[in-house]
Amino acid sequence: METKKNILEIKNLHTYFYTDGGIIKSVDGVDIKLKEGSTLGIVGESGSGKSVTALSVMSLLMGTRGRVAQGEILLDGKDVVRIGEEEKRKLRGGRISMIFQEPMTSLNPVMKIGRQLTECVLQHEAVSKQEAYKKAEDMLRMTGVPRVERMMKEYPFQLSGGQRQRVMIAIALVCKPQVLIADEPTTALDVTIQAQILDLMNNLKKETGTSILFITHDLGVVAETCDEVAVMYCGRVVEKGDVKSIFAAPSHPYTRGLLASIPKLGVPVDELESIPGNVPSPRHMPEGCKFAPRCSRAFDKCRKEEPDFFHMGNGHVSRCWLCEGKGGEGK
Ligand SMILES: Nc1ncnc2c1ncn2[C@@H]1O[C@H](COP(=O)(O)OP(=O)(O)OP(=O)(O)O)[C@@H](O)[C@H]1O
Ligand SMILES: [Mg+2]
Known part of the structure; x- marks a missing residue:
């Protein structure tokens, strides 16, 4: 392998x-x-x-x-x-770069798309403004948005949600x-x-x-x-x-x-199972396995001791006492 x-x-x-x-x-x-x-x-x-x-x-x-x-x-x-x-x-x-859930919070609303992308290139690469603009345009084109030349001159509010997300992806990827x-x-x-x-x-x-x-x-x-x-x-x-x-x-x-x-x-959606209960509050973490209070298979040990990873083979690991002795080997 x-x-x-x-x-x-x-x-x-x-x-x-x-x-x-x-x-x-x-x-x-x-x-x-x-x-x-x-x-x-x-x-x-x-x-x-x-x-x-x-x-x-x-x-x-x-x-x-x-x-x-x-x-x-x-x-x-x-x-x-x-x-x-x-x-x-x-x-x-x-x-290293990041794409966020809501692009409007991370795009600058008063700066044209072209300039936002170009500035990213200029911050990280020693190229001329023209070269940076060209790189920015090429990256935006790779994301499949239509009329790239025009979009470079537009502001974020002029774009649809999907287009803004593509611009975010272009910004995140333009410096490879x-x-x-x-x-x-x-x-x-x-x-x-x-x-x-x-x-x-x-x-x-x-x-x-x-x-x-x-x-x-x-x-x-x-x-x-x-x-x-x-x-x-x-x-x-x-x-x-x-x-x-x-x-x-x-x-x-x-x-x-x-x-x-x-x-x-x-x-049907109403037949889908959901996990009972809620995520515990960070201020009141349960003892033992944090999932035990919601787990239908929990037993005494789960409520007392937090398990370490059990190795299930092939890099697959699981932090659950049920894996103990099932091919899973504790660390
Ligand atoms: N700025 C903050 N100040 C205090 N607590 C925070 C802050 N940001 C996150 N937390 C707490 O850290 C925990 C983890 O939050 P996080 O945002 O990583 O969750 P998440 O898995 O990304 O959830 P979601 O799926 O809702 O995005 C939560 O209990 C949250 O309340
Ligand atoms: Mg989150």
């Missing part, structure tokens, strides 16, 4: 928010490896720490009370947590980043446009070789887009592995619950 190198390695990441009401452990010991040229999905319910993981990688926690309390984030072997602000700024939009983080990039769009944007990201990945960290609620999208998946719950990864083995043999009851709630053709 071919082994690709890890372009991004998140090791034992703890990102905490130090609020007046106490410490919120939003990310509490996450390990994720993204292989070069591949797409890794991060899934989990709202509040599981997906975006905070992404913001930690991008060093975008300033202005919040959050900071990386422990752990390493290695981009091509170099820890980006422990570099200076200037170096962090250079990395963003250069070697090694890693692209897409945080729910299609949830604000309608289904046909969603499918087009996912196709576009897949194609651009093939052309540019960029590795993608793809954050979504939607396991259906993961099946179509990702090579590997990490399932997050309460600031931890509870199961991860390659998409095929997770879909064929999910071993954590939380992952099973998420899979059972994917809409299926021919199954």
Whole structure:
């Protein structure tokens, strides 16, 4: 089997928010490896720490009370947590970039599209203004928007939601980043446009070789887009592995619950199963396995002791006591 190198390695990441009401452990010991040229999905319910993981990688926690309390984030072997602000700024939009859920919050409303794209190029590459403009135009064309020359001279409000999302993708990719983080990039769009944007990201990945960290609620999208998946719950990864083995043999009851709630053709929506209960509040985390209070298969040990990963073979790991002794070998 071919082994690709890890372009991004998140090791034992703890990102905490130090609020007046106490410490919120939003990310509490996450390990994720993204292989070069591949797409890794991060899934989990709202509040599981997906975006905070992404913001930690991008060093975008300033202005919040959050900071990386422990752990390493290695981009091509170099820890980006422990570099200076200037170096962090250079990395963003250069070697690593991000697409957000709502493009209007990250596009500058009073700057023409062409200028926003061109400035990204100029910040990261030593080229002339004309060359930068040309690169920007070519990138925008690659995203499949119509009338590129005209769009370069327009403002964000003049575009549709789908067009703005494509502009965001163009901005994120124009410097050919090694890693692209897409945080729910299609949830604000309608289904046909969603499918087009996912196709576009897949194609651009093939052309540019960029590795993608793809954050979504939607396991259906993961099946179509990702090579590997990490399932997050309460600031931890509870199961991860390659998409095929997770879909064929999910071993954590939380992952099973998420899979059972994917809409299926021919199954009425009201017959879909949903996971009972709610994500616990970060201030009142249960003892033992964080999922135990919602898990129909939990037993005494689950409520007392938090399991470490059990290895299910082929890189598939699961943080569940049910895996103990089932081919799964504890760390
Ligand atoms: N700026 C902040 N200050 C305090 N707590 C925060 C802040 N940002 C996030 N959190 C907390 O961190 C936890 C994880 O949030 P995060 O945004 O990563 O969730 P998520 O998995 O991305 O959810 P969603 O699917 O809704 O986007 C939540 O409990 C949230 O309340
Ligand atoms: Mg989020």
